[in-house]
Amino acid sequence: MASIRGVLLALAMIALTGCQMLSVRSSPPVPPLLEPASGGMAVQLNQRLTLIVDGLRHHIISVVSITPEQTRMTGFTLTGQRLLDIVHENGKISAWQSEQVARDMPARWLLAQLQLAYWPEAALQEAYGSPWKVSQIGPQRALHLEGELEVVISYSAKFHAPETGAELTINHPRMGLVMAIKTLKMKDLAAQ
Numbered sequence: 496m497a498s499i500r501g502v503l504l505a506l507a508m509i510a511l512t513g514c515q516m517l518s519v520r521s522s523p524p525v526p527p528l529l530e531p532a533s534g535g536m537a538v539q540l541n542q543r544l545t546l547i548v549d550g551l552r553h554h555i556i557s558v559v560s561i562t563p564e565q566t567r568m569t570g571f572t573l574t575g576q577r578l579l580d581i582v583h584e585n586g587k588i589s590a591w592q593s594e595q596v597a598r599d600m601p602a603r604w605l606l607a608q609l610q611l612a613y614w615p616e617a618a619l620q621e622a623y624g625s626p627w628k629v630s631q632i633g634p635q636r637a638l639h640l641e642g643e644l645e646v647v648i649s650y651s652a653k654f655h656a657p658e659t660g661a662e663l664t665i666n667h668p669r670m671g672l673v674m675a676i677k678t679l680k681m682k683d684l685a686a687q
Contacts, residue, residue, distance in 0.1 A: 526607045526627055526638060531583060532563035533618045534610065537685035540657055540678050544570075547673040559609060561657075562684055566606060581606060608665055608674070611638060612648050613657050644668060657681060 539560045546553045555578070560567045565584040571577055579592040581602040590602040611619065611629070616636070619629045626641040634654065638646040651662040659681045665674040 525601075525604045526611060527622050527624075528583065528588075528603055528607050529610055529614060529618060529622050530586070531561065531566045533622070534561055534566075534614045535563075535618070536561045536613070536657070537563065537683065538657055539682040539684055541680040543677045543679055545675040545677075547675065548671065560684070561609075561613070566609065568605060568609065608646075611636070611646060612663055612665060612676070 539558065542557050542559060544555045544557050546555070554573055556571045556573060556575075558567075558569045558571075565582060567583075568579075568581045569577065570579045577593060578595075579590065579600050579602075581588065581590045581600075583606050588602050588606065590600065592600050616629070616631045623629045623638075628639045628642075630637050630639075634650040634652065636648040636650075637644060645667065647666045647668065649664045649666065654661050654663060657678055659678055661678045661681075663676050665676070667673070
């Protein structure tokens, strides 16, 4: 778990300094990754991602496109410098990262976080089998691995869908990592 925390902290440090990198070890287990069509969406989200690690806040801007054919996540520093581009389509993941990023970013893990937050509960329940278990009670969704709590997603009181102004928090209690996401702008790609 510490390695994902280190990678995300490294991503935050890149956003703040452009060059500093932290050491990263092997990655923890990654939840199943569903096909883009299983989300039932066709949207583009411009978001502010705030990483909270050890009480410090780091901000990143991301543009996420979700269509039945493809999921794409592009991350930028607050000054607009592109840091990474991750694409999931046809069962494959391709990733690009800035040369300033000295370590591989966990593309599959980042996409799994998006799906866990935005995919319908029924699609997650169908895809997540043992040793994973996903559950939702009211405005919170939880992911357990072999009975241990891994992730808690808390949706704002007014959250109904990934729309402009929607907010959620992804909390990784064992890693001491919180990701707060606010959608700044949403575009319906199905209407185009």
